[in-house]
Amino acid sequence: xxxxxxxxxxxxxxxxxxxxxxxxxxxxxxxxxxxxxxxxxxxxxxxxxxxxxxxxxxxxxxxxxxxxxxxxxxxxxxxxxxxxxxxxxxxxxxxxxxxxxxxxxxxxxxxxxxxxxxxxxxxxxxxxxxxxxxxxxxxxxxxxxxxxxxxxxxxxxxxxxxxxxxxxxxxxxxxxxxxxxxxxxxxxxxxxxxxxxxxxxxxxxxxxxxxxxxxxxxxxxxxxxxxxxxxxxxxxxxxxxxxxxxxxxxxxxxxxxxxxxxxxxxxxxxxxxxxxxxxxxxxxxxxxxxxxxxxxxxxxxxxxxxxxxxxxxxxxxxxxxxxxxxxxxxxxxxxxxxxxxxxxxxxxxxxxxxxxxxxxxxxxxx
Numbered sequence: 001x002x003x004x005x006x007x008x009x010x011x012x013x014x015x016x017x018x019x020x021x022x023x024x025x026x027x028x029x030x031x032x033x034x035x036x037x038x039x040x041x042x043x044x045x046x047x048x049x050x051x052x053x054x055x056x057x058x059x060x061x062x063x064x065x066x067x068x069x070x071x072x073x074x075x076x077x078x079x080x081x082x083x084x085x086x087x088x089x090x091x092x093x094x095x096x097x098x099x100x101x102x103x104x105x106x107x108x109x110x111x112x113x114x115x116x117x118x119x120x121x122x123x124x125x126x127x128x129x130x131x132x133x134x135x136x137x138x139x140x141x142x143x144x145x146x147x148x149x150x151x152x153x154x155x156x157x158x159x160x161x162x163x164x165x166x167x168x169x170x171x172x173x174x175x176x177x178x179x180x181x182x183x184x185x186x187x188x189x190x191x192x193x194x195x196x197x198x199x200x201x202x203x204x205x206x207x208x209x210x211x212x213x214x215x216x217x218x219x220x221x222x223x224x225x226x227x228x229x230x231x232x233x234x235x236x237x238x239x240x241x242x243x244x245x246x247x248x249x250x251x252x253x254x255x256x257x258x259x260x261x262x263x264x265x266x267x268x269x270x271x272x273x274x275x276x277x278x279x280x281x282x283x284x285x286x287x288x289x290x291x292x293x294x295x296x297x298x299x300x301x302x303x304x305x306x307x308x309x310x311x312x313x314x315x316x317x318x319x320x321x322x323x324x325x326x327x328x329x330x331x332x333x334x335x336x337x338x339x340x341x342x343x344x345x346x347x348x349x350x351x352x353x354x355x356x357x358x359x360x361x362x363x364x365x366x
Contacts, residue, residue, distance in 0.1 A: 237258075
């Protein structure tokens with residue numbers, strides 16, 4: 001997930017009591033309480049006529065102009081990521097790639113994909129029907145990770161109406177207690193009085209108890225976002241970021257406090273562990289937020305901390321956000337004249353993090 005701003009987190013020291021007594025229903029070899037963020041924004045000349053996202057720009061620093069070394073990666077062997085995919089610079093519209101990904105996700109034990117969605121007729125909307133059809137073949141479910149492509153509550157309502165009418169009847173469309181389920185990234189871009197109009201039962205534009213009613217999961221970033229979540233009328237919140245300490249919400253020592261807040265306010269809490277973080281190919285100025293994978297130990301620690309608070313769901317960041325190095329999709333060693341890509345470690349196979357995910361689900365969240 002591309003976000004330019006770096007904000008120092010405020011960390012509260014909280015002791016975590018580990019209790020892994022959860023018993024989450026597992027069907028068809030997957031756990032529908034375990035989600036992963038999925039990105040269908042990649043393209044290549046073979047399937048799309050040109051590269052998409054593999055040729056991402058180098059992002060200038062928002063304050064320090066000495067980092068304004070603008071430019072784009074060419075794609076192909078030289079991509080905008082610190083790791084290199086086993087599948088190469090693939091196209092997200094390629095049904096063979098989609099099928100491969102669905103099988104990998106199922107093999108990892110994950111039940112639900114939260115697909116990054118950038119609006120009607122966007123590149124990420126092109127193949128949603130195909131994703132749903134192939135997910136259904138693997139008994140997986142799909143929910144929408146709605147990106148900040150709206151500037152008003154009225155536009156957001158139109159988005160929900162479009163998704164619901166276009167995809168809501170598909171058997172792979174994920175529901176919580178019968179209701180559609182949406183992650184809302186960067187939900188703070190709209191002020192809480194506006195959200196209240198739409199999400200509160202007494203709001204002037206309320207969609208509660210209408211065909212558009214759903215489970216809306218807001219994005220908790222900063223320490224005081226709990227008040228924003230409740231005043232807005234969200235049904236719950238998630239943390240998304242995979243860099244420990246980047247912001248309050250993604251700092252796992254704060255998750256017990258956030259879980260208690262969710263219980264007190266009858267909200268769904270979704271902590272988001274990830275296997276590591278590195279984005280210095282697109283943000284060369286952002287080394288401070290790098291999190292080394294440590295041969296899977298970072299992932300296990302974050303996953304364990306997420307499961308320890310007995311959340312309603314757990315969402316892995318990510319399956320394939322290659323720009324930020326949070327992917328669990330297989331990666332391979334690769335060297336080009338200008339760069340040597342990272343890999344998953346000595347004697348670690350490309351599918352290590354898929355197998356690690358299944359292991360962690362069985363160990364902490366079965």
